[in-house]
Amino acid sequence: MSDNVNTSAATQEPVFVSPSDLSVNFTKKQMVFLGLQNTVAMSGVIIVPILCGLNVSVTLFCAGIGTLIYQFVDKGIVPAFLGGSFAFIAPLTVIISEMGVPYAQGGLIFVMCFYFLFALLLKLLGTERIHKVFPPVITGPIIMVLGLCLANVGVSSASEHWIVALLTFGIAIVVNIFGKGLTKILTIVLALVGGYLISIPFGLVDFSGVLAAPWFGVPNFTLPKFDVRAIIMIAPAAIVPCIEHIGDVIAVGTTVGKDFTKNPGLPRSLFACGCATCVSACLGGPSLTIHSENTGVLAVTRIYSPFVVRCGAVWMALFAFVPKFEALCRSIPNPVIGGVGILLYGMVTSVGVRTVVENRVDFSKPKNLIVASAILILAVGGATFTFPGGISLGGMAIAAIAGIILNLVLPNKSAEERAEEAKAKEAAKAE
Structure with missing residues (x-):
């Protein structure tokens, strides 16, 4: 990995620089x-069930309970909020x-097997090899x-009404830049509320669903059934969230300034995510993974306490029994979600840029340019490869695999550099 980073500081591991954690300024009751802000900001978890036909209330409950299970198994160290994986839509x-x-x-229950096997593989590799396989250039x-990859989602939603989207985005900027104390912390909530209110005069809010929904109701939990065809159809997509999970954990760690690949470790984190997915699938929810919005919330609010995340998870699980909350989330206009998404998704991307800068990745080296270029273009371009048997991989999975292979196969030094070294050695011998 040292070949990918200027080692003037003699560092052999990724650099993690953390801004101050503002959660230390609040009491447990305030946390x-x-x-609630995490709950509202993670309302995007309803997108997966809406798109694929799962029950939204069940998904809310599973996201909340799944996050708590993840936090418990993961020793409550990683401030990660789980939601449905887009890979299985x-x-x-x-x-x-x-x-x-x-x-x-039934098919999703078998996804946990992939999480467990992948976790075992990473356990056998060890943390040092993980850093070698996943250096900062990757x-x-x-x-x-x-x-x-989520930029298109944010822009598509915003483009439905750019005035509302930009005003919502503007509220988020003003609050985050000029807000103080609790006001600044509640950037996401205030932007969503402000955007929601702005949308009303434009006729973008439909209150009929909210008014018709009851205050209390038990989510429609269902029991799994098993069929080989369903398992075979879902299985190929399982590798995607496993690979994405590594990037998500590193992204969260980079944001808060901690190396979670060491403590609690990627194997434990993957195992925890597998346990959460298993419970979710048994109840009728989606496969769970760390949502990118989670990283965006951390970057915007600078509240890094896992306790706050757990509180948000409890709120979400409770709101699953309030159909009006589900209806309220559904009533948020897409331009409002898009306006907030521009900030959240942009923050995630900026964390990646910061990773490259703080680790001083040397892009004068052809190898680093090639590796980074392949990852960016294959992922953003949505490259998809279909293999014999109908198995297909695309997007993030293909990009990560390509980057890993290129980084391991390509030489660290160019032909000119190797030739110069050879000449230097020959000159040294001659002397």
Whole structure:
């Protein structure tokens, strides 16, 4: 890895520089309510069930409970909030439309096996080898594309009404730059509320669903059923969240200034995510993964306490029993979500840029340019490869695999540099 980074400081591991954690300024009681911001900011978890046909209330409950399970297994160290993985939208949509939700649950239960096997593989490799396989020249671009791949989602939503989207974005900027104390911390909430209110005069808010929804209701939990076809359809996509999980954990660690690949470690984190996914699938929820919005919230608010994340998870699980909350989330206009998304997704991308800069990745080296270029273009371009048997990989998975292979195969030094070294050695021998 040292060949990818200028080692004037003799560092052999990624550099983690953390701004101050503002959560130390709040009491436990205040943090309980700060967790509501995480809940609201993570309202994007409803996108996956809406797109593929799962129950939204069940997904809210599973995201909340799944996050708590992840935090428990992961020793409560990583401030990560879990939500549905976008990697499974396509196969889930087909299975749910043709076979029903229970069979989709059965297929998702087997996803945990991939998490466990991948965790075992990383355990056997060890942390040092993980850093060798994922040096900053790889992790930086991967973190960048975590945000860039969502850019289209944010812009698409914003383009439905640019005035509302830009005003919402403007509120977020003003609050984050000029706000003080609790006001600054509540950037996301204030932007969403402000954008929501601005949307009303434009006729973008439909209150009918909110008014019709009851105050209390039990989510429609379902039991899984198993079918080989459903399992085969879902299995190929399982590698995607496993690879993405590594980038997400590194992104969270870079944001808060801690190396979570060492403590609690990637194997434990993957195992925890697998446990959360298993419980979610058994109840009728999606496969769970760390959402990129989570990193954006951390970067914007600078509240890094895992306790706040757990409070947000509890709030989300409780709101699953309040159909009005689900209806309220559904009523948030897309331009408002897009306006906030521009900031959140941009923050994630900026964390990737910061990773490259702080680790002083030398882009004068052709190898580093090639590795970073391949990751960025393959991921943002949405490259997809279909293999024999109908198995397909695309986007983040292909980009990460390509970057890893190129980094391991390509020589660290160019032909000219090797020739100069050879001449220097020959001259030294002659002397």
